[in-house]
Amino acid sequence: MSDLKVVLTTPPTYGGVTFAERFTTERGKGVPNFPLGYLMSYQKAYGDTSVDYKVIEARLEGLTPRQTLRRIERFDPDIVGMGLLTGIAEDCYRFAKLLKKNLDATVIGGNYHLTRFPEEGLENGFDIVTRGESEIQFTALIDAYTTGRNLSGIRGISYRNNGEIVHNEWQRPVENLDSIPFPDWEPCPTEFYLFSEGRGSMITTRHCPNNCRFCQPERERKRKYRPYRERSPGNVVDEMEWQIENFGVNEMFIADDNALANIKRVERICDEIKERRIDIGLYCGGRADAICRGGENFLRKLIDAGLRMLYMGVENREDWILKRYNKQETSEQIDKALKLCHKLDVPVLTSFIIGPYDDPFTVIKTMARCFKSMGVQVTIYQPLPDTIDFEERLRRGEKLSKNWSDYTLTTCITEDNRMSKRQIEILHKLAVISLNVNPYQLIRYPRQTFFKVKKTVSAIADRR
Numbered sequence: 149m150s151d152l153k154v155v156l157t158t159p160p161t162y163g164g165v166t167f168a169e170r171f172t173t174e175r176g177k178g179v180p181n182f183p184l185g186y187l188m189s190y191q192k193a194y195g196d197t198s199v200d201y202k203v204i205e206a207r208l209e210g211l212t213p214r215q216t217l218r219r220i221e222r223f224d225p226d227i228v229g230m231g232l233l234t235g236i237a238e239d240c241y242r243f244a245k246l247l248k249k250n251l252d253a254t255v256i257g258g259n260y261h262l263t264r265f266p267e268e269g270l271e272n273g274f275d276i277v278t279r280g281e282s283e284i285q286f287t288a289l290i291d292a293y294t295t296g297r298n299l300s301g302i303r304g305i306s307y308r309n310n311g312e313i314v315h316n317e318w319q320r321p322v323e324n325l326d327s328i329p330f331p332d333w334e335p336c337p338t339e340f341y342l343f344s345e346g347r348g349s350m351i352t353t354r355h356c357p358n359n360c361r362f363c364q365p366e367r368e369r370k371r372k373y374r375p376y377r378e379r380s381p382g383n384v385v386d387e388m389e390w391q392i393e394n395f396g397v398n399e400m401f402i403a404d405d406n407a408l409a410n411i412k413r414v415e416r417i418c419d420e421i422k423e424r425r426i427d428i429g430l431y432c433g434g435r436a437d438a439i440c441r442g443g444e445n446f447l448r449k450l451i452d453a454g455l456r457m458l459y460m461g462v463e464n465r466e467d468w469i470l471k472r473y474n475k476q477e478t479s480e481q482i483d484k485a486l487k488l489c490h491k492l493d494v495p496v497l498t499s500f501i502i503g504p505y506d507d508p509f510t511v512i513k514t515m516a517r518c519f520k521s522m523g524v525q526v527t528i529y530q531p532l533p534d535t536i537d538f539e540e541r542l543r544r545g546e547k548l549s550k551n552w553s554d555y556t557l558t559t560c561i562t563e564d565n566r567m568s569k570r571q572i573e574i575l576h577k578l579a580v581i582s583l584n585v586n587p588y589q590l591i592r593y594p595r596q597t598f599f600k601v602k603k604t605v606s607a608i609a610d611r612r
């Protein structure tokens with residue numbers, strides 16, 4: 149028994165929530181924090197069961213840095229952990245330094261941004277950084293803390309030893325996803341999560357078999373820490389039942405990168421839902437090529453299992469631009485998939501990128517393709533750290549912004565554009581407004597359009 153106390157938190161904001169965050173939360177409720185839920189459930193299953201956890205959702209709860217600090221102080225933790233996506237990295241660093249100044253606790257950081265820039269974390273308030281998926285190394289760290297074991301044997305972490313930064317060997321992530329227990333939501337402020345309104349969410353696969361240049365890391369890093377893996381259909385449907393029983397959910401948002409990648413597996417999930425007579429509305433993302441491969445029967449099967457909406461990355465109307473992104477699907481496939489969804493009355497939420505290869509005509513053509521969607525998410529192309537494109541640009545000597553707050557997909561940071569940065573940003577705003585409040589949507593999806601207008605207005609008003 150250790151009686152170790154651990155706080156896991158999102159960083160408080162130092163300047164208003166980002167534009168992107170406004171869109172991903174609804175009426176103050178957000179998608180549950182999968183990484184934190186999984187870190188805790190795995191640690192409890194395979195390590196010391198007496199660890200006392202508290203999760204603070206500083207951003208969702210609207211806490212200031214001082215308020216967050218006071219909450220953490222009251223809990224008097226031995227360890228504080230934070231995950232860093234690039235867009236919120238600056239906030240994380242400021243808060244980690246505040247923690248170090250005020251608390252006698254070990255500050256651990258993880259997630260995408262620190263996987264690429266572990267040194268940066270160690271220079272900005274973090275004592276230890278975990279790289280890649282971290283269930284195994286997090287459990288080992290807790291174990292080391294309670295037993296006094298040396299950090300040198302723990303793979304997948306970076307830390308300082310006598311002032312020198314040490315990067316231990318990579319840790320391969322958990323191979324069998326079914327061996328990870330369902331995320332632990334007990335220590336979380338669940339009233340801020342969507343499932344408090346009956347809307348569940350889950351992750352059924354990790355990562356993606358495709359290799360879009362703006363999304364995936366180069367082959368070697370992908371092999372080491374981001375291989376595509378799937379949970380078994382039985383395990384997925386077990387979690388659906390668990391969420392229904394424990395949180396009373398009646399909708400399920402499948403937050404995978406590429407949920408329909410393996411058609412046979414998805415069909416088995418649908419069969420299992422039917423066999424167990426589960427009545428649930430399903431919302432998930434899927435690529436057009438999967439819809440085309442599966443065809444009408446596949447889509448009907450999904451609808452029969454409860455599909456209420458599909459989220460599809462359309463990206464662009466031009467084949468040559470899709471090729472540059474290495475999207476590995478054609479404009480014809482995207483058209484065909486959208487038509488099929490339309491024919492079977494499946495609302496589609498599309499997303500597309502305005503990027504360096506676009507001119508006003510390619511943007512208008514892509515917008516036309518998305519016109520009949522239930523909603524459209526438009527982002528500006530950014531080479532996010534660790535992606536194939538980011539690394540290639542760095543190698544070419546391109547000066548990429550190191551102001552991480554720019555990386556929220558709403559500003560233009562690339563230099564090799566066919567349009568000016570200003571034109572791209574103006575087109576982006578026009579596209580967001582015109583596509584999300586168009587006459588077609590107002591008639592076909594009046595309720596959703598109302599909420600979207602509300603969100604768009606408050607996101608624009610709150611933009612930093």
Ligand code: B12
Pocket residue numbers: 156168169171172179180181182183184186187228229230231232233234235236256257258259260261278280281282283286351354355356362363364403404405527532533556557
């Ligand atoms: C689900 C998801 C979301 C959800 C919910 C996220 C949530 N609450 O957890 C929603 C839809 C809200 C979302 C929003 C956004 N997302 Co998102 N999202 C994902 C997605 C598809 C899955 C994430 C996930 O849960 N994976 C499963 C968990 C178990 O794995 P994990 O997140 O990697 O966590 C592990 C490790 O990273 C590490 N770790 C993570 N946190 C911590 C903390 C500590 C203390 C430790 C020790 C370790 C650790 O251990 C975890 C367990 O193994 C990923 C893509 C992906 N394949 O991961 C993109 C991804 C994370 N999102 C991304 C982006 C850009 C965004 C948005 C900015 C997009 C937008 N324009 O709206 C917003 C911003 C959100 C924000 N607050 O900043 C990028 C991040 C890139 C980057 N470098 O930061 C990703 C990688 C997609 C991509 N390739 O572009 N997202």
Ligand code: SF4
Pocket residue numbers: 356357358359360363364405406435461475
């Ligand atoms: S953009 Fe979508 S399809 Fe492409 S690699 Fe990322 S998750 Fe996979």
